[in-house]
Amino acid sequence: MAFWKLSHSSCASRFRRALLLVLSVICIGSVFSHAVLAEDRPVLRIGDQRGAIKALLKVAGELDQIPYRLEWSIFPVGAPLVEAIAANALDFGYVGDATATFALAGHAPIKTINVWRFHGFGAALIVPEKSSIHKLADLKAKKIALVRGSPAHLLVAAAFKQAGIPLSETHLINLTVADAKAALASGSVDAWAIWDPFIAAAELNDHARVILSSQGIIDEVLCGVASDRAIATKRAQLLDFIARVQRAHAWADSHIPDYARVYADDTGVSYEVALKTIERMKVVVTQAVEDQDIAVHQKVADLYFELGIIPAHLDVTQAYDRSFVVGEAGASRSP
Structure with missing residues (x-):
């Protein structure tokens, strides 16, 4: 036993x-x-400015169950992002229409396949707290730091034109974001044209003053830019990604504090800066590019040409692919 x-x-x-x-x-x-x-699985290579889109998709749950792999590259501004797309180092990313215009003027092989209609604060001109500058006319013969070809450059050009002041009566200094921040703090420049979250950080951390913003001065769209190769080979992935961005923005409208917390964690800014940035960011992700979006972009290109910022007139219509359509519920579909 x-x-x-x-x-x-x-x-x-x-x-x-x-x-x-x-x-x-x-x-x-x-x-x-x-x-x-x-x-x-196929790979979609996304360029993102300061990780803002990645944070948005993450907090909205839109990074779950993706039938392809995402590879992210993070940039401080849009110019190097769009250059990477033009060089086929990336597939897709969002940049301002001003940045896209500058790239197109350099014959970049890119197409805009989706746009955000931007109704928020936009770019702004900021000065130190104790500066004697209080209005645009005070900037005559002064130095303004900006990123050449950026939405901030567009703001300065449009604001001076609206005020009837020749742009030649001020000094535009092309600097990186980091160098411009340091130059403003040291007094090497008198004002800084920039966008959020840098504006919010300057206001909250350095007590900078905003003397004007894009609102009421210039209409803008944010261009969802893709390479020709990605358009030809990754249409399904691009449509799905845009649909996720659309759903995420709709979710974020009613979950601003949640978005701000993840945005702060992922980008390294404070929660207060993130919250201020998101609260004044009013964005509509379109289902498809429409005539009105191209018209807004065309005005930007025309202004850049008129002021000699780009060397030749651009017909931006040729730089749009309107065949990408996203369904109303955020489900991608082919036209």
Whole structure:
């Protein structure tokens, strides 16, 4: 009897070990299989400015169950982002119409396939708290730091034109964001044309003053720019990604504090800066590019040409692909 018990116990033990071995092999095979499948999925390479879109998709739950892989590249401003798309180093990203215009003037092989209608604060001109500058006319013969070809450059050009002041009566200094921030703090420049979250950070951290913003001065669209290669080979992924962005923005409208927390964590700005940025950001992600969107962009290109910022007139219509349409519920569909 004792022998039977011993044999039964030994067999049971061997069975358990064998079962564990089989399960381990299955698990390892499953992990390997998933890894292979993940590598086999198509890749969509996204450019993002300061991680804002990635944070938005993350907090809205739109990074879950994606049938392709996302590879993110983060940029401080839009110019290098759109250059990477033009060079086929990235597939897609959002940049201001001013930035897209500057790239198109350089014959960048890109197309806008989706737009955001931007109704928020936009770019702004800021000055130090104790500056004697209080209005645009005070900037005559002064130095304004900006990123050449950016939405902030557009704001300065449009504001001076609206005020009837020749742009030649001020000094535009092309600087990176980091250098412009330091130049304003040191007094090397008198004003800084920039956008959020840099405006919000300057207001909250450095007590900078806003003397004017894009609102009421210039209409803008944000261009969803893709490479010709991505348009030809990754249409389904691009449509799905845009649909996710559209749903995420709709969700964020009623979850601003939640978005601000993730935005702060992911980008490194404070929660207060993130909240101020998001509260005044009014964006509508379109289902499809419409005539009115191209008209807004064309005015930007015309202004840039009129002021000599770009060397030749541009017909921006040629830089749009209107075949990308996203369904009303955020589900992508082909036109």
